[in-house]
Amino acid sequence: MLVLALAILAGGAVYVAWPILFPKISHSLSPDPACDLRAGDCRLTFPGGEGVVFRILPREIPLIEPIRIEVELEGLQARKVLVDFAGIGMNMGFNRPELKPVAGQGFAGTTRIPVCVRKRMDWEARVMVETPGGLWVAPFRFYTLK
Structure with a gap:
């Protein structure tokens, strides 16, 4: 009985967490290899002309210390903006802050x-x-x- 209860609980947790961890994506791009966030802002443009400008401050991107992340949108009406940070080749844990609107300047956090x-x-x-x-x-x- 306990095993069944734990299995149901685990299944429920997976059901709730799955769309958060793996959301359904309707539009996506590939990274721009010429982008260098340490040198300045980076911009990606979707085929329809919609754009996303991203910056990290300070530019040297320190570890453990707070960093500011900013996003400007072009041609997109956002309900919410999040930034999901993922290590390449190594799982570094869940890090997906939600950015807040900044009047006339996009989103920041x-x-x-x-x-x-x-x-x-x-x-x-x-x-x-x-x-x-x-x-x-x-x-x-x-x-x-x-």
Whole structure:
């Protein structure tokens, strides 16, 4: 009986967590290899002309300390903007802050990048824009140094 109850509880947890961890994406792009977030803002453009501009401050992207993340949207009406940070080649845990609207300036928020055992860690920040027409995802790659 206990095993059955635990199985039902685990199944319910998976049912609730699945759409949060793996949302259905309606529009996505590939990262721009020329983008260098340490040098300046990066912009990705969807085939219809919609754009996402992403920046991380400070530019050197420190570890453990708070960093500011900013997003500007072009041609997209956002209900919500989140940025999902994922380690490339190494699971670094769940880190998906929701950004707040900033009057006339897009969306902004703060987060922290965890320390990795490697000297250099490569990351992908997926800007996730929830719109009435679905979820738009623009990925930006960067690295951190220990």
